[in-house]
Structures are given as structure tokens and as C-alpha cells.
Amino acid sequence: MSLVEVKDLVYIYGENTPFCKTALDHVFLTLEKGGIKAIIGHTGSGKSTLIQHLNALLTPNSGTVYFEGQNVNESKEVSYQIRFRVGLCFQYPEYQLFENTVYQDIAFGPKNMGLNEQQIDAAVQKAASYVGITPDLFQQSPFDLSGGQKRRIAMAGVMAMDPDLLILDEPTAGLDPRGRNQILSFIRDYKERSGKTVLIVSHSMDDVAECADEVIVVNDGKIAMQGSVREVFSRSEELSKMGLTVPETTRIIERLRAEGYDLPAGIFTVEQAAQAIYHFLKGGGAD
Amino acid sequence: MIKDITLGQYFPGNSPIHRLDPRSKLVLVFALLIIIFLCQNFFSLALITVFSVVCVLLSRIPFKTMMKGLKTIVFVILLTSILQIFYNHEGTILWQWHKIQITTGGVSMAIFITVRIICLIFVSSLLTYTTSPTLLTDGIERLLKPLKKIHIEPHTLAMMMTIALRFIPTLIEEVDHIMAAQKARGADLESGNLIKRAKALIPILIPLFVNSFRRAYDLAYAMECRCYRGGDGRTRMRIMKLSGVDFAAYAVCALLLAGVIVLNICFEAVI
Numbered sequence: 001m002s003l004v005e006v007k008d009l010v011y012i013y014g015e016n017t018p019f020c021k022t023a024l025d026h027v028f029l030t031l032e033k034g035g036i037k038a039i040i041g042h043t044g045s046g047k048s049t050l051i052q053h054l055n056a057l058l059t060p061n062s063g064t065v066y067f068e069g070q071n072v073n074e075s076k077e078v079s080y081q082i083r084f085r086v087g088l089c090f091q092y093p094e095y096q097l098f099e100n101t102v103y104q105d106i107a108f109g110p111k112n113m114g115l116n117e118q119q120i121d122a123a124v125q126k127a128a129s130y131v132g133i134t135p136d137l138f139q140q141s142p143f144d145l146s147g148g149q150k151r152r153i154a155m156a157g158v159m160a161m162d163p164d165l166l167i168l169d170e171p172t173a174g175l176d177p178r179g180r181n182q183i184l185s186f187i188r189d190y191k192e193r194s195g196k197t198v199l200i201v202s203h204s205m206d207d208v209a210e211c212a213d214e215v216i217v218v219n220d221g222k223i224a225m226q227g228s229v230r231e232v233f234s235r236s237e238e239l240s241k242m243g244l245t246v247p248e249t250t251r252i253i254e255r256l257r258a259e260g261y262d263l264p265a266g267i268f269t270v271e272q273a274a275q276a277i278y279h280f281l282k283g284g285g286a287d
Numbered sequence: 288m289i290k291d292i293t294l295g296q297y298f299p300g301n302s303p304i305h306r307l308d309p310r311s312k313l314v315l316v317f318a319l320l321i322i323i324f325l326c327q328n329f330f331s332l333a334l335i336t337v338f339s340v341v342c343v344l345l346s347r348i349p350f351k352t353m354m355k356g357l358k359t360i361v362f363v364i365l366l367t368s369i370l371q372i373f374y375n376h377e378g379t380i381l382w383q384w385h386k387i388q389i390t391t392g393g394v395s396m397a398i399f400i401t402v403r404i405i406c407l408i409f410v411s412s413l414l415t416y417t418t419s420p421t422l423l424t425d426g427i428e429r430l431l432k433p434l435k436k437i438h439i440e441p442h443t444l445a446m447m448m449t450i451a452l453r454f455i456p457t458l459i460e461e462v463d464h465i466m467a468a469q470k471a472r473g474a475d476l477e478s479g480n481l482i483k484r485a486k487a488l489i490p491i492l493i494p495l496f497v498n499s500f501r502r503a504y505d506l507a508y509a510m511e512c513r514c515y516r517g518g519d520g521r522t523r524m525r526i527m528k529l530s531g532v533d534f535a536a537y538a539v540c541a542l543l544l545a546g547v548i549v550l551n552i553c554f555e556a557v558i
Binding site: 057098 | 471473494
């Protein structure tokens with residue numbers, strides 16, 4: 001059984017008003033268990049709307065969303081319980097902190113799940129360790145911390161529910177390169193240690209190239225492509241028609257190849273590029 | 288979710304009503320509200336109703352939009368008319384059951400009040416539909432200028448209003464966003480008794496406050512960076528000037544007031 005199955009999903013914003021807009025137009029999508037998946041698409045393509053259906057925050061106009069075979073909109077109770085299994089962390093989550101202490105804020109989700117004191121404590125400790133929040137910060141007010149720390153705490157708040165699928169909406173938005181690298185490595189680390197499936201929503205191709213195994217391209221309310229990073233990024237012309245570009249590194253290598261340098265195709269990250277250029281300079285020619 | 292608040296929604300256009308000076312509009316709307324309350328019988332009320340409808344037609348605001356503004360006060364209208372129907376025992380009895388009776392007086396009173404409320408809403412929402420919030424506050428600022436003599440700064444008040452109006456849609460969007468985020472963490476906003484529900488609001492209100500303060504500081508810095516120092520010595524890009532449309536509107540309203548007074552004298556009052 002697939003982890004998530006979206007069947008013929010339609011969602012219209014502001015139905016029956018002059019401003020109505022079809023955000024999702026007959027979407028079919030299957031996500032298998034495991035790994036890091038990425039949804040990419042430019043602003044307004046429908047990617048944020050799509051993920052809010054996966055944990056039943058939005059109810060589709062038509063179509064069904066199945067999570068492990070269960071229709072997430074079957075009843076109010078199912079919709080409520082599904083939110084603990086599909087953890088959704090919104091864009092700029094640091095603006096949603098509210099508790100007196102870091103510990104209490106991370107514990108908000110587990111508390112709503114009805115866990116007992118001990119289970120909550122274990123969940124908080126584990127979630128905090130995923131994002132590098134040390135216990136000495138637990139009793140501080142979340143509002144006193146830095147922006148990067150706040151974001152990590154907010155992410156921990158979702159991880160603490162121990163969801164089977166963790167969805168992160170633009171986890172690196174507005175961060176400096178260092179903060180971005182840190183978040184990406186925490187995400188990879190989380191996947192390794194928890195073994196859960198992670199879904200990242202992003203418009204940064206470089207982020208996607210760096211950590212995703214599978215890419216889903218959303219364009220104009222439809223799924224335009226789905227496949228491995230290599231497959232999707234090799235269709236750079238189609239991507240640029242959708243207002244998307246392949247990672248900067250890939251573009252540079254492609255230009256070099258066009259200029260006649262003998263470099264391999266399918267390079268997406270700086271490390272791969274460095275390796276290839278090193279080989280080229282040293283030995284002359286691709287290996 | 289909470290997006291269907293129409294109050295203060297500007298509907299751009301170039302009708303005679305849109306072109307009225309915002310100061311005139313404010314004064315006239317205030318005058319019209321008084322005139323509506325002056326109506327004492329169905330004849331003067333009919334005159335005012337026709338006038339309101341003509342104004343709406345002139346403004347070219349779709350009728351549907353005007354009706355949407357009424358939706359929020361349907362409850363008030365229903366409540367007052369029901370109270371009138373059951374508590375007014377004048378005129379002949381139409382229907383009776385034990386002590387409850389409906390009379391012609393009650394029914395006509397209910398109709399009278401309903402029409403009056405609808406007129407009030409139409410006239411006052413026309414102001415916000417046809418005037419952009421900036422123009423509106425500019426107008427208020429100019430009208431309140433005499434207050435400067437008693438050391439109240441109309442400019443500060445107007446600026447506060449402009450900022451408040453500007454941020455209402457932003458805050459609504461933000462509330463939607465925070466609600467979704469807390470729901471994603473299993474916040475239960477819909478069930479439970481009153482105390483439980485009030486408590487459930489904490490995760491929404493606290494971030495909203497914190498973010499509002501943050502926004503306020505950002506805005507204040509941005510304003511200072513552009514050398515904002517209050518109203519002293521500020522000139523305007525748009526200098527307000529009364530034109531022919533304004534004088535015509537004043538004349539029409541004066542005639543309307545005269546008409547209402549004449550009809551009030553000529554016919555028997557019902558209220």
C-alpha cells in the first residue's frame with residue numbers, strides 16, 4: 001500500500017465568487033513510503049494547497065486523499081487524527097510559537113495527542129535532538145531566541161508528534177546560507193534517524209538537488225512531472241517553460257559543456273561539480 | 288474562512304459618487320443618517336428609500352455586493368422585526384394564540400424598521416464602497432482640523448486609522464495562517480465548552496499579538512527612515528477641492544431633507 005494516494009483532487013478557492021480560482025485541477029499523486037521527496041513549483045502553482053489536503057486541513061471540492069488506505073476526509077474524527085500522522089510544518093513556522101517556554105511549545109502537539117507526561121517528555125527530548133536544540137534552552141522563552149533557533153523549535157514541535165509523513169513547507173525560506181545548510185542537514189539527519197518519510201515543498205532547486213530522492217513538479221494546479229532528481233532535472237527546457245530552472249550548478253556545467261568542455265551530464269550539486277571539474281583538469285576528459 | 292467581511296471594502300470606479308470629495312461624502316452620509324431617522328411615516332421613508340436605491344445605481348456598485356453587506360446584520364433585522372411584531376399591539380388583530388397576538392400595527396412597524404435599517408446600511412456602506420480608505424482618512428483629517436485648537440492632532444488620528452485599515456486584511460490572512468498551523472499540531476478549536484474554547488484561542492492570539500508588535504516596530508522604523516515626523520509641514524499630493532458634483536449633492540440632500548419634513552407634516556406619523 002502506498003503511503004499517500006491522491007485521486008482526482010479538485011480544489012477551488014472562493015467558489016461561487018467573482019474571485020474563484022481553481023488551485024488544484026484533477027490531481028493524481030502517489031507517494032511511496034520512505035526517503036525525502038520534494039514538491040517544486042513556482043509561486044501560485046498550487047503546491048501549498050496540495051499539502052494542506054494531505055493532512056485534511058482543507059477539504060477537497062471533489063476527489064479523495066488516502067493516507068495508508070484511509071480516506072482522510074471520511075469523518076471529522078479521522079481528519080483530526082490524521083494530523084498527528086501527517087505532520088505539517090508551515091512556511092515561517094517561527095511566527096506560530098506561543099508558549100511560555102521552548103519545552104511547552106514543542107510539547108503542544110504531543111499534549112493534544114493525549115500522551116501522558118512521560119511520553120510527552122520522551123517525544124520532546126527526541127524532537128529537540130533532531131534539530132539540535134539542547135536541553136539548556138528548554139526553560140527559555142521561545143521569543144528570546146534567534147530566528148534560526150525559533151524555526152528549529154517550531155519544526156521540532158511538529159516532529160514531536162512522531163508523524164509517519166513529515167511535510168515541511170519552504171523550510172529554508174529567508175535563511176542565510178549557513179542557516180539553510182544547517183536546516184537541510186537536520187532534515188537529512190531526521191530522515192536517517194527516524195526512518196520516516198519527509199516531503200519538502202520548495203522553489204529552490206538547489207535545496208531539492210541537495211537532499212531529495214524524488215521530485216514532484218507542480219504547475220498550474222496539476223502534477224507536471226514526477227521522478228528522480230536526475231530524471232526531472234534532465235528536462236530543463238520543460239522546467240524553464242514552467243518558470244522553474246535547474247540548479248545553478250547544473251546550469252554552469254551545461255554552459256561549459258556547450259562551450260566544448262568534456263564534462264559529464266547530470267550534475268546537480270556543488271560537490272559533484274567540484275569532483276567533475278577536478279577530474280577534467282587532472283586527467284582531461286570525463287571518467 | 289473569515290474572508291467574507293465586506294466592511295471597508297473599496298470598489299474602484301468613476302461614478303459621480305466616487306468623484307465626490309471625501310469630505311462632502313462624510314458630511315452628507317452623516318446628514319443622510321439623520322434624515323433617515325427623521326422619517327416618521329411610510330411616505331417620507333419611501334422617498335428616502337428611492338433616494339438610497341438611486342444612489343446605489345448611480346455608484347454602479349453591483350447589487351449583489353450591497354446585499355452581501357446586509358448579510359452580517361440579517362440577525363439584527365430579524366430580531367428587531369420579530370420583537371416589533373409580537374410586542375406592538377396597536378391596530379387590528381390579525382392572528383391570535385392565547386396571549387400572543389399579531390396586529391397590523393406590529394407588522395407595519397416591523398416593515399418600517401426593516402426598511403429603515405436597510406437604508407442606513409446602504410447609505411453608510413456606499414461611503415466605504417466608493418471611497419478608498421486613504422481618501423476617507425484624508426477627509427476625516429481635514430474635517431477634524433479644528434480639533435488642533437484643543438491639542439488633539441487630527442493628523443495622528445488619521446494616520447492611526449489609515450494604518451489600522453491597511454492592516455485588517457493582513458491580520459485576517461495571518462489569523463487564517465496561524466489557525467491552520469495550530470490545527471496541524473492538533474489544536475482543537477471547534478469542540479468543548481466556552482472555557483475550553485476560549486483557552487483554545489490562546490495559541491492563536493499570542494502569535495497574532497507578537498507578530499503585530501513586530502510589524503508595528505518594522506513599520507515605525509520604515510517610517511522614520513523616510514523622515515516621517517508627524518503632520519507638521521506636510522504637504523499633500525492630492526489637494527482636495529469642492530467641485531460641481533459636490534455642490535449638486537449638497538443641493539439634492541437639502542431638497543431631500545425638505546421633502547422629508549413636508550411629508551412628515553402632511554401625513555400621519557407611524558412611529
